[in-house]
Amino acid sequence: MGPSVGAREAERGARAVLDPVHFDYLAGGAGDERTLTGNEDAFARRRLVPRVLRGPGPVDLTTDLPGVRLAAPVVVAPTAFHRLAHRAGEVATATGVRAAGGLLTVSTMATTAVEEIAATGAALWFQLYLQPDRAFTAAVAARAAAAGCRALVLTVDSPVRGRHARDARHRFTELPAGLVCENLRDADGRVRDLVVDPDLGWDDVAWLGGTTSLPLLVKGVLHPADAGLAVEHGVDGIVVSNHGGRQLDGAVSTLDALPAVVAAVAGRVPVLLDGGVRSGTDALVALALGADAVMVGRPVLWGLARGGADGVQEALEDLTDGLAHAMALVGAHRPGDLGPDLVTIP
């Protein structure tokens, strides 16, 4: 299993067209990149034990998530600075997502205003970093809601930023001229710097939930005790994530962390997983181990870099078609038919 030929080729294609400094920012991870590679390795270790003769009927991947019903349980993860990958940036991403019938999580660090992204008609969630200026944070959340985003995704794995050796080597510390974080503009139109807040606690999660009418998910949970706390503090969904290996190097792979989180949540809210999902078969393994949906980060960036909106659509359809195909081959008609009995580590 692991990366399909499609995902590997897409990455090679993106590397060929991107400025090497920007490619390394997008592809890289923290520290020695053990967690980055560990995410993919965890999928590569698994094998499927299919069921046979499970009767007729089409595969139906319809999935309900906070604020949205999707044709397939695949969501685009929030990633920063899409205009580093393609000149049309997040507008191209959203156009491709819409064509694929998917859902895009817009990053706080998007290089395009959320209103402009929403004008594509794509279904959106909005990812937030809680800023020490809580009034500003609430204003960004309200702006996302007004633009039509269907849920907020609060990233909780970044009290400080991961150390990225590739960026340090390139001295990549500033965006190219003309690119800014358009959703960090304050009421005067001034773009604020992102300030990661090392003092965040669960009360802040409850505070954010109380300031918005949107469903709230937390992204960046690995420990089952934190999953339980998240549910107790009223969240509407949990994303098992190590930030694609970009924060704590040495953190457990998300697939290995998933079963304990699923057990702790016990069906009270949806559980999503991201990190290392490169094929429909990878998505199936995550669903079989208890995820309600997967998020994908880099494969979408590679599609964007290679082919703009068409490349994003192709990347998503490769995943969802691959998932439907693998479902048929393991004898499952719906995600609910999948269970851990279908997955083994030889």
Ligand SMILES: Cc1cc2nc3c(=O)[nH]c(=O)nc-3n(C[C@H](O)[C@H](O)[C@H](O)COP(=O)(O)O)c2cc1C
């Ligand atoms: C270039 C890049 C930028 C990212 N920016 C953000 C971000 O702004 N907010 C966030 O919560 N996560 C961010 N992430 C993490 C992703 O949301 C996601 O957790 C990760 O990419 C999933 O792993 P994958 O790339 O292996 O699919 C970023 C990841 C990458 C690769």
Ligand SMILES: CCCCCCCCCCC(=O)C(=O)O
């Ligand atoms: C423009 C030079 C690099 C500045 C990095 C800011 C990181 C913002 C957070 C985005 C993210 O979550 C990630 O890269 O991962």
